[in-house]
Every structure is written in C-alpha cells, then in structure tokens.
Amino acid sequence: MKVAIIGAGITGLTTAHALLKEFPTWEVHIYEKSPVLNEVGAGIMLHPNALKVLDYLGVGETIRDAGQQLAKAVITRADLKPIKKSDIDLLTDKDGNTIIGIHRARLQSILADSLPQQRIHLNSELLDVIFNESSVDLKFSTSKGTFDFVLAADGIHSQARSFILPNSKKRYSGQTCWRGISTLKLPEHLHHAAFEAWGNKLRFGIAPISDTEIYWFAVHSESAGGKDTKETLQQDLLDLFHEFNPIIRELIQSTPVQKILRNDISDLERIPVWHKNRMCLLGDAAHATTPNMGQGACQGIEDAFYIAQILLLESNPEKAFTLFEKKRREKVDMVVNTSWKIGKAAHQPVSQFFLRSAFKIIPQSLVKKQMETLYEVEGL
Ligand SMILES: Cc1cc2nc3c(=O)[nH]c(=O)nc-3n(C[C@H](O)[C@H](O)[C@H](O)COP(=O)(O)OP(=O)(O)OC[C@H]3O[C@@H](n4cnc5c(N)ncnc54)[C@H](O)[C@@H]3O)c2cc1C
Known part of the structure; x- marks a missing residue:
C-alpha cells in the first residue's frame, strides 16, 4: 500500500507511527507545507489517553523524559488559592498515568526523528485532489503522486477538507x-501541578514543562482579529x-x-462527514476543539x-473510514461540546459562580468516573 498523510503536526506524525507499527511494509509518505517542521514556542499537556497510545507506539518513555509529570490540575481564584482542594487524583488513569507537560517543538522532534526521514x-x-476508482491523485506545490489512500491531518484550516x-x-x-x-523559578509547591486561575473574563494557566x-x-x-503592539504587549498583559x-x-x-x-481561539463547527472516497480527515482537520480540556492533540493521537x-x-x-468515523464521533463530539461550554462558563461571572459551586458539591468520585471514560482507549 502507498499512503499519503497530509500535515506533519502531532496528528500526522503519530498517524505515521501507528501505520508503520501495524503495517511495516507499507510506503507511508508525510507531506508538510512548511519548509521546516513548525517549532511552535509553547507547551502542551498530554493526558493519559494520549500517553497510552504513545506508549503503545514506543515513544512514550522518551516523551515522558523530555517533559514534566504533572500530578494534578487545580482551578484557582486569581490569587492562586484553589477553589476546591481535591483529595483524589482526578487526572490519573487506572494504570497510574498522569498528565505530562512538554515543549511542543520537543514533542514534534521526538515524533519526527523516529520516522524514516x-x-x-x-x-x-497539498494543492489538488483527484479521486479515481481505487486510488487518489495528489498535487503538491513541488511534486505529485498517486496513492492507495490519503489521511489528511492538515489542521483546523485544512485544505484537504475543502x-x-x-x-x-x-x-x-x-x-x-x-x-x-518562562524560565522563572517557581516555588516548589507549584512545580508539579498545572494551575488555571480564573478572574473576571480572564484566565491564566501555568504548567511546568x-x-x-x-x-x-x-x-x-475580546473580538477576533486583534493585534498586539510588541512595544507595549508585556505592559498590556x-x-x-x-x-x-x-x-x-x-x-x-x-x-x-x-x-x-497570540491566537484567537476557535473550533470547527461540526461537519457532517469526515471522509470521501479514499480520503479521510483526522485530528483538527476533522474535529478541532477549543483548548479548555487540553484534549485537541490528545484526540488527534487517539x-x-x-x-x-x-x-x-x-x-x-x-x-x-466509515467504521473509523462511527467509532470516534461520540467521544470527539463530547470533547468539543464540553470544552466549548467550559470556555464560555469560565468567562461569565454568573456561570462561573455556578461552576465554582458545582466544583464544591459534585462528588469527586463522579468526576473521577467521567475522567476515566475520557482516558479510556479501547484495547490499551
Ligand atoms: C492555545 C491552545 C492550547 C492548546 N493546548 C492543548 C493541550 O494542552 N493539549 C492538547 O491535547 N491540545 C491542545 N491544543 C490543541 C492542539 O494544539 C491541536 O489540537 C493540535 O495541535 C492539532 O494537531 P493536528 O496535527 O491535527 O493539526 P496541526 O497542529 O494544525 O498540524 C497541521 C499540519 O498540517 C500542515 N498543513 C496545513 N495545510 C497543509 C497543506 N495544504 N499541505 C500540507 N501540509 C499542510 C501544517 O503546516 C501543520 O504542520 C491547544 C490549542 C491551542 C490553540
């Protein structure tokens, strides 16, 4: 089989690993529009569902070593005082996996370096797609080719999706x-957890990586499309x-x-189908979510x-592809919708009040159960 993966982001690179693990003789090509692999200067949180997959693919240990294990995630007031002290590790799965914070560029290098260069x-x-009866012709900016099938992981602005x-x-x-x-030295009690401080229409998150x-x-x-003035940005923040x-x-x-x-936060309105003929969308190209649950890339990895x-x-x-969409829809819909609601509630004083009250009264065991469902990956 000759397969094309579009996009060398987290989803595309992980997909190449997953295909080569199960089908080592396949010819799996990755096409990326950037001249270099994007070295995004930010961190990312990988939850246990993603880590289980990365372990299965043989890169989990390297990723853990390159990142920072975060024992818990705490929602706080603006002064960093927890809204509720948690007595159980909500973000730990049955096997003891917890969140890893890691530099995105480091994660991407680990995934890319262990693939055939x-x-x-x-x-x-990717510029053009022509569907044949049992193959797909792709035209790229610098080459073209014919493939048995195509997995498009080219992100929220996906060209393949069009x-x-x-x-x-x-x-x-x-x-x-x-x-x-930042390389600021944090007090010890802040060094092994992620924090999200909520104010009025404002949030600030901290995660050692x-x-x-x-x-x-x-x-x-704020409204979309705002621009920063570099000279005053730090003071503005x-x-x-x-x-x-x-x-x-x-x-x-x-x-x-x-x-x-700086990024405006958007997701993708639910699309009615993820595939056509021999091409299927994966990751943000199919179901981009807001980042409020830290699950966008984790779902791409799943x-x-x-x-x-x-x-x-x-x-x-x-x-x-039909079976794949059937398997994945329910979970990604839940993530996209829940994340959207959390984002809205976190910035509105009335719903923030209800959410804070809910944090206090909802039994931790119930939340733990929901997190276990989120972290479940069938067969792992
Ligand atoms: C502020 C913020 C914080 C986040 N935090 C987290 C977090 O903590 N945990 C988490 O799991 N998720 C998080 N996410 C979500 C996560 O960043 C995305 O879900 C993830 O990066 C999607 O990966 P992807 O590979 O599907 O798409 P992308 O990362 O968008 O990669 C797509 C790739 O395709 C390439 N490409 C695009 N068009 C073409 C084309 N026509 N031809 C060839 N190549 C093309 C692009 O250059 C890019 O390299 C966050 C998102 C934001 C905005």
Whole structure:
C-alpha cells in the first residue's frame, strides 16, 4: 500500500507511527507545507489517553523524559488559592498515568526523528485532489503522486477538507489566548501541578514543562482579529492581570516579548462527514476543539491509533473510514461540546459562580468516573 498523510503536526506524525507499527511494509509518505517542521514556542499537556497510545507506539518513555509529570490540575481564584482542594487524583488513569507537560517543538522532534526521514516531504503544500476508482491523485506545490489512500491531518484550516466539504466553518469562541515559556523559578509547591486561575473574563494557566521551563497561557474575552503592539504587549498583559497573584505577573515579565504567541481561539463547527472516497480527515482537520480540556492533540493521537487498528480489521479503505468515523464521533463530539461550554462558563461571572459551586458539591468520585471514560482507549 502507498499512503499519503497530509500535515506533519502531532496528528500526522503519530498517524505515521501507528501505520508503520501495524503495517511495516507499507510506503507511508508525510507531506508538510512548511519548509521546516513548525517549532511552535509553547507547551502542551498530554493526558493519559494520549500517553497510552504513545506508549503503545514506543515513544512514550522518551516523551515522558523530555517533559514534566504533572500530578494534578487545580482551578484557582486569581490569587492562586484553589477553589476546591481535591483529595483524589482526578487526572490519573487506572494504570497510574498522569498528565505530562512538554515543549511542543520537543514533542514534534521526538515524533519526527523516529520516522524514516526520506518519507517526510517538507515544502509540500497539498494543492489538488483527484479521486479515481481505487486510488487518489495528489498535487503538491513541488511534486505529485498517486496513492492507495490519503489521511489528511492538515489542521483546523485544512485544505484537504475543502475537497470533501467546500463549506465548513470555524466558530470563534470570543476569546483570545497568549502563550509563552518562562524560565522563572517557581516555588516548589507549584512545580508539579498545572494551575488555571480564573478572574473576571480572564484566565491564566501555568504548567511546568521541564525542570527549568514554565509554560503559561493567558486568555481574555475580546473580538477576533486583534493585534498586539510588541512595544507595549508585556505592559498590556500586566495591566490585564493586575489583580492576579504576583507570580503570574512575574511569569509575563520574565518571558521575552518576541516569544509571546497570540491566537484567537476557535473550533470547527461540526461537519457532517469526515471522509470521501479514499480520503479521510483526522485530528483538527476533522474535529478541532477549543483548548479548555487540553484534549485537541490528545484526540488527534487517539485518531492515529484507531485508524490503524481499524485498517487491521478492514482492508478496504472506504469501509475502514466509515467504521473509523462511527467509532470516534461520540467521544470527539463530547470533547468539543464540553470544552466549548467550559470556555464560555469560565468567562461569565454568573456561570462561573455556578461552576465554582458545582466544583464544591459534585462528588469527586463522579468526576473521577467521567475522567476515566475520557482516558479510556479501547484495547490499551
Ligand atoms: C492555545 C491552545 C492550547 C492548546 N493546548 C492543548 C493541550 O494542552 N493539549 C492538547 O491535547 N491540545 C491542545 N491544543 C490543541 C492542539 O494544539 C491541536 O489540537 C493540535 O495541535 C492539532 O494537531 P493536528 O496535527 O491535527 O493539526 P496541526 O497542529 O494544525 O498540524 C497541521 C499540519 O498540517 C500542515 N498543513 C496545513 N495545510 C497543509 C497543506 N495544504 N499541505 C500540507 N501540509 C499542510 C501544517 O503546516 C501543520 O504542520 C491547544 C490549542 C491551542 C490553540
């Protein structure tokens, strides 16, 4: 089989690993439009569902070593005082896996370096797709080829998706996010957990991603398309978060301003189908979510695992894609919808009040059960 994967992001690279593990003789090519693998200067949280897959693919240990284990995630007030003290580890699965915080560029390098380098084609933007009876012709900016099937993991702005559905839409959450990495030394009690501090229409997250690096994110309700003025950005963020714990302001101050990233937070409106003929969408291309549960990439990693498992059982790609979508829909819909609601509630004073009250009264055992369902990966 000759397979094309579009996009060398977390989903595309993990998908290559998953296919090569189950089908070592297949010719699996990855096409990435960037001239270099994107070294996004931010951190990412990998939850137990993703770690189980990465362990199965043989890269879990290296990823754990390159990141920081986070024993818990705590929602706090602006002063970093927990809204509720948790007495059980909600973010630990049955096997004792907990969250790993890691630099995105490090994660991407680990995934890419352990794949056959001659099959990763950089500078190769997908431009055109022609469906034949039992193959697909692809045209890239610098080459073309014919493949038995195509797995498109080219992100929320997916070009591949436009050949399946011309009219998909992104949905702006009303929130903008800044991200940075600081080398500030945190007090010991903050070093092995992730924190998210909630204020009025504002949130600030902190997650250590190595012994010396702290990833932070700052979220604010505002219109889409806003731009930063680099000269005043740090002061603007300090003004926004002036009522927050001083550590938060120190994290902003200690991050080089050129390295602070800004993104409007959007997800993808639910699309009616993920596949056509011999091409199937995976990861953000199929079901981009807002980041409020830290599950976007984790779900892409799950996609990689499930598509390979289903292809083991069903060798006809079109039938396999139908089975794949059936298997994955319910869980990704739940993640996208829950994440959207959390994001809305976290920024509205009334719903924030109800959410805080709910945190206090909902039994931890119930939340733990829901997290176990989220972390379940069939067969692992
Ligand atoms: C602020 C923020 C914080 C987040 N935090 C977390 C977190 O803690 N945990 C988590 O699990 N998720 C998190 N996410 C979500 C996560 O970043 C995404 O879900 C994940 O990166 C999606 O990976 P992907 O490979 O599907 O898509 P992408 O990362 O978008 O990769 C797509 C790749 O395809 C390439 N490409 C695009 N078009 C073409 C083309 N036409 N031809 C060839 N190549 C193409 C792109 O260059 C890119 O390399 C966060 C997201 C945001 C915005």
